[in-house]
Amino acid sequence: MSQSDLSMNNNMEVRSVLTAEEMAQSRKMQRRRKVIAFAFVTPLLLFVLIAFIAPIGTMLYRSVYHPTVAQLIPDTLDALSGWDETTDIRPDDAVLNRFSVELKQLAMTRKSGKLGEEINRAMPGTSSVIKSTARKFKKLDTELLRNEGATRLLASKPQWKEVEIWRAMKASGAVFTSSSYLTALDLDRNAAGEIVARDTQVYIQLYLKSLKIALMITFLTAVIGFPLSYYLATASPKTANTLMVFVLLPFWTSLLVRTTSWIALLQTNGVVNTFLKAIHVITDPIEMLYTQSATVIAMTHILLPFMILPLYSVMKGIDPSYLRAAMSLGAKPIPAFIRIYLPMTVPGLSAGALLVFIISIGYYITPALVGGTDGQMISNIIAFHMQSSNNWELAAALGSLLLALILILYWVYDRLVGVSNIKLG
Amino acid sequence: MTDTSIADSSHGTNDQYVRFVNVKKSYDQRILVVKDFNLDIKKGEFVTLLGPSGSGKTTCLMMLAGFEDVTSGSILVNGEPVTDIAPYHRNIGMVFQHYALFPHMTIAENLAYPLKVRKISASEVERRVKESLALVELNDFAKRYPGQLSGGQKQRVALARSLIFEPSIVLMDEPLGALDKNLREQMQFEIKRLHEDLGFTAIYVTHDQTEALTMSDRVAVFNDGIVEQCAAPEVLYEQPANSFVANFIGENNRIPGTVKRIENGLAQVELIDGTLATTGNKNCPAEGAPCTLTIRPENLFIASKHSMENSIQASFMTRLYVGDSIRYFFKLSSGTELMVKTLNDQHAPVLERGAMTQLTWSTTGGLALDRSE
Numbered sequence: 001m002s003q004s005d006l007s008m009n010n011n012m013e014v015r016s017v018l019t020a021e022e023m024a025q026s027r028k029m030q031r032r033r034k035v036i037a038f039a040f041v042t043p044l045l046l047f048v049l050i051a052f053i054a055p056i057g058t059m060l061y062r063s064v065y066h067p068t069v070a071q072l073i074p075d076t077l078d079a080l081s082g083w084d085e086t087t088d089i090r091p092d093d094a095v096l097n098r099f100s101v102e103l104k105q106l107a108m109t110r111k112s113g114k115l116g117e118e119i120n121r122a123m124p125g126t127s128s129v130i131k132s133t134a135r136k137f138k139k140l141d142t143e144l145l146r147n148e149g150a151t152r153l154l155a156s157k158p159q160w161k162e163v164e165i166w167r168a169m170k171a172s173g174a175v176f177t178s179s180s181y182l183t184a185l186d187l188d189r190n191a192a193g194e195i196v197a198r199d200t201q202v203y204i205q206l207y208l209k210s211l212k213i214a215l216m217i218t219f220l221t222a223v224i225g226f227p228l229s230y231y232l233a234t235a236s237p238k239t240a241n242t243l244m245v246f247v248l249l250p251f252w253t254s255l256l257v258r259t260t261s262w263i264a265l266l267q268t269n270g271v272v273n274t275f276l277k278a279i280h281v282i283t284d285p286i287e288m289l290y291t292q293s294a295t296v297i298a299m300t301h302i303l304l305p306f307m308i309l310p311l312y313s314v315m316k317g318i319d320p321s322y323l324r325a326a327m328s329l330g331a332k333p334i335p336a337f338i339r340i341y342l343p344m345t346v347p348g349l350s351a352g353a354l355l356v357f358i359i360s361i362g363y364y365i366t367p368a369l370v371g372g373t374d375g376q377m378i379s380n381i382i383a384f385h386m387q388s389s390n391n392w393e394l395a396a397a398l399g400s401l402l403l404a405l406i407l408i409l410y411w412v413y414d415r416l417v418g419v420s421n422i423k424l425g
Numbered sequence: 426m427t428d429t430s431i432a433d434s435s436h437g438t439n440d441q442y443v444r445f446v447n448v449k450k451s452y453d454q455r456i457l458v459v460k461d462f463n464l465d466i467k468k469g470e471f472v473t474l475l476g477p478s479g480s481g482k483t484t485c486l487m488m489l490a491g492f493e494d495v496t497s498g499s500i501l502v503n504g505e506p507v508t509d510i511a512p513y514h515r516n517i518g519m520v521f522q523h524y525a526l527f528p529h530m531t532i533a534e535n536l537a538y539p540l541k542v543r544k545i546s547a548s549e550v551e552r553r554v555k556e557s558l559a560l561v562e563l564n565d566f567a568k569r570y571p572g573q574l575s576g577g578q579k580q581r582v583a584l585a586r587s588l589i590f591e592p593s594i595v596l597m598d599e600p601l602g603a604l605d606k607n608l609r610e611q612m613q614f615e616i617k618r619l620h621e622d623l624g625f626t627a628i629y630v631t632h633d634q635t636e637a638l639t640m641s642d643r644v645a646v647f648n649d650g651i652v653e654q655c656a657a658p659e660v661l662y663e664q665p666a667n668s669f670v671a672n673f674i675g676e677n678n679r680i681p682g683t684v685k686r687i688e689n690g691l692a693q694v695e696l697i698d699g700t701l702a703t704t705g706n707k708n709c710p711a712e713g714a715p716c717t718l719t720i721r722p723e724n725l726f727i728a729s730k731h732s733m734e735n736s737i738q739a740s741f742m743t744r745l746y747v748g749d750s751i752r753y754f755f756k757l758s759s760g761t762e763l764m765v766k767t768l769n770d771q772h773a774p775v776l777e778r779g780a781m782t783q784l785t786w787s788t789t790g791g792l793a794l795d796r797s798e
Contacts (some may be wrong), residue, residue, distance in 0.1 A: 324492050325525035327512045329539035330590060336513075339538075343529045 014116050016051070022171060035132060056403070063180050063396035069172040072115045073102045077173040085170050086192060090163045093150035100149025107134040121391065123168035129159045180397035203381070203398065207405065210377040213296060214361040218307075220300045221356050222349060225307035229348075232308075233315035255302065259369045262298040263289060266370065290372025298366050307352035314348025350417045358406055378402055436772070441504075442468035442626055443594060445490070448498035450484050459484050460650040462498070466628065467642075468593075471620055473629040475637040476647025482630045486596050489628065491515050497779040502594065518537040518587035518625070520603045524579045526571035532558070532582050533567035539590040544645065553589060560619070561585045577608045581615065581796075588623065597629045601636065609633075613640055632672050646670050666708060668794040671719045678725060678763045680718045684710050684793060694718055694793050697759040702791060709793040716793045722766035724790035727753065727774055727782040736785040739763055743775040755784060 018026065070077060076099040093099040106112040112134035116127035121343065133156045137145065145152065153160045169181065171189070182188055186201045232240050232247075250258060265271045266288040273285035288294055321346065326336035364379040371377070385395035413419070443466040450459035459481040459769035462681060466472050487493040489500055489514030499506050507515055526535050533554050540550045558564050561581040571579055587595055597616070601609045617640055620627050629638055637644045638658040645655040646669070653673075654666040665671035672679070682696040692709045694702050694716060702718060710716045728736055739755035742762070751773050753765040763784060766771050776782060 178663055208653075319523055319525065321521040321523060321525040322527065324490075324512075325519065325521060326527075326538070327517035328490055328515075328517060328596075329536070329542065329586065330513050330516070331542045332511075335542065340527055 038372040058394045060400050063400045064176050066177050066393050067175050069118050070175050076102050080170045085167045091166050096150035096153050096198050100145040100153050103134050107138040118172050119168050122172045129157045180393040184401050206378050214357050216296050217299050217360045218353050218357045221307035222302050227312035229308050232312050239282040247305055259366045266294050292375040295367045295371040295375035298370050303356045306355040310351040311348040318344050435623050439468040440464045444501040446499050450496045458650050469624045471627045471642045473637040473641040473644045475644050480647040481650045482647045486630050516592050518592035520583050520587045520597040520600040522599040524583040528571050532569055536586050536589050557585045557589045576604050594626045668717050676722050678720045682718050684714050684716050692793050698757050700737045703788050704791045704793045706792040715796045717796045718791050720786050720791045722764045725765045725786050728785040732785040733787045736783050739784050741780045741782050
């Protein structure tokens with residue numbers, strides 16, 4: 001190898017690999033770009049953190065964290081920790097004495113009602129026991145209760161003699177508990193601490209119903225949205241724009257207005273029934289409002305744009321020459337449509353379906369207004385526990401389960417369709 | 426042409442394999458985009474429809490393929506009118522500008538598609554797909570998806586797919602429009618080779634005149650819904666029917682003038698700056714009529730010692746160095762610009778800017794044509 005060959009080889013090496021200095025320089029540039037990019041997203045990141053991640057985190061935490069009882073009767077729970085709840089013997093008098101003192105204190109600070117409410121959840125019927133005993137103890141001296149609280153307690157109500165109420169108290173006292181999740185899944189713990197099914201099945205059925213309604217809505221929006229999107233995508237720009245306004249119109253009207261207008265349409269003497277009676281299709285009005293079908297109909301209408309928009313944008317991008325090519329190759333229009341066109345719309349169809357499904361499974365306002373009892377979905381029960389029954393832990397557990405359900409379905413969906421196939425716009 | 430010509434051709438001869446007879450097309454029921462289109466295509470011929478965009482050439486192709494209906498007139502294939510036959514029954518292969526390969530099918534599935542819709546047996550399909558892949562030299566690509574192929578490969582697959590069901594006619598709608606220059610030349614060669622090997626009748630639409638000239642047996646030049654001239658490439662280039670064709674095909678110098686006298690088949694033309702020139706073309710306008718003298722850049726020379734029959738004075742402006750040739754730009758006193766194309770050899774002159782130069786051309790080098798624009 002001659003001298004010139006060697007030098008050429010060296011040159012090649014120098015050209016393809018960066019020197020340490022150049023590398024440092026290029027890293028610096030890259031870091032700078034990253035910092036700038038991060039600065040751009042910081043406001044959004046903060047917003048998402050405060051408005052989205054933190055509340056969801058709080059919800060998940062709240063579904064297992066339940067400190068109320070622990071704060072109300074810390075001393076009693078401390079004493080109860082030494083008692084074995086699996087036996088059929090009630091805690092000894094020392095424990096009962098300490099509870100009597102705490103109950104009196106609660107009565108003085110008007111918190112005994114809260115305790116009653118909490119224990120009542122674990123064992124229905126206890127609320128009145130606790131409240132009436134608290135009323136009696138309010139007048140008694142603390143020192144007296146410290147010594148003979150047990151006797152007074154057992155004398156006041158027969159329930160105090162039973163072991164169940166103490167079990168309930170100890171169970172409610174746990175700061176971290178799975179009881180909300182068990183309730184949300186229609187399960188309960190028996191005396192022996194085993195997980196058993198509840199007598200009344202409420203929530204599982206509600207989840208299944210919500211799933212069914214969401215799937216029905218997704219299917220309906222797809223069936224209605226597909227031909228319209230196809231027409232929009234193939235129509236002249238002028239027609240397409242005009243029709244697009246009608247598709248987007250629902251977005252510009254209040255959700256409440258749209259939902260209540262369905263009430264006007266569907267009620268017993270509403271537009272639909274009056275019309276059907278006028279053309280003699282029916283003699284007696286059909287009960288449409290406050291049913292599951294009302295929820296499905298109104299939500300299909302409300303969520304239709306979420307199906308049409310991604311479908312339209314995908315269809316718009318499909319070159320009409322594909323169908324022409326298929327026909328020039330000898331395929332008849334319908335087989336060509338099914339074999340060639342339909343597979344190409346899958347990204348839009350799946351994006352629309354995913355959007356509609358996820359939005360509808362957690363939908364609240366429409367089922368609340370037009371659903372009646374039959375058309376309620378899981379979010380309505382969550383709202384009920386937040387607003388009426390004041391059981392935030394159960395609401396949080398139900399919400400977390402809903403979130404988990406959606407994540408699982410999303411995972412299944414990803415396996416079946418592939419999320420990378422989705423095209424939203 | 427009238428009804429009698431249709432009656433005559435009802436049997437269909439090899440010379441009139443595809444016929445467009447008085448075909449008119451309007452999209453909006455008001456304006457005709459194709460005005461009275463007549464064309465006979467021989468079996469196995471390669472005919473190109475050439476024209477600027479919007480001139481109606483693609484519309485004619487789509488009417489033959491069956492994707493657009495004919496407003497009036499008729500289209501016959503092998504003597505049979507096809508106007509009422511659905512596109513999927515016409516058995517005409519088609520290649521699209523953007524390939525139109527089905528993205529969710531592999532190359533093999535794409536090729537098999539036309540065979541499968543014809544209910545051809547699986548073993549036969551497999552054999553023909555293999556054969557077809559070999560034809561376009563893509564044997565190893567059967568399992569790939571169109572997205573994994575380069576533009577040229579995609580176009581070869583599209584070509585193979587349009588040929589696999591053995592159509593007697595193949596239509597190509599600007600098939601090379603999306604490819605870069607080198608690939609385009611390679612594909613032109615490929616299409617020519619397939620055409621010669623398989624002997625199908627090809628109707629090719631393009632707006633690229635080089636493509637039209639190099640590939641076709643005949644070229645129909647479209648302009649605004651009518652065919653200006655339909656002839657073999659060399660005829661189009663050397664004997665254009667009118668100034669549109671002359672300008673559309675290749676480069677041209679155009680000098681406005683008036684026909685002074687026609688004698689013994691030679692016409693004397695007075696050019697705009699008063700120079701007299703003689704030409705000998707048959708389609709020269711009548712005596713006294715305004716005309717355009719067109720001279721191809723390669724037929725115009727910078728006069729050295731001896732000049733040809735015609736010459737004109739012009740001042741040198743600039744030159745463009747192209748590589749194998751050099752283009753010299755001149756300006757007449759009237760302002761008309763002229764271009765001379767010479768080979769880049771030792772005879773290529775070096776001129777100074779603004780130098781008055783004599784340009785010269787032979788009697789056959791210039792054509793007196795109509796002055797429509």
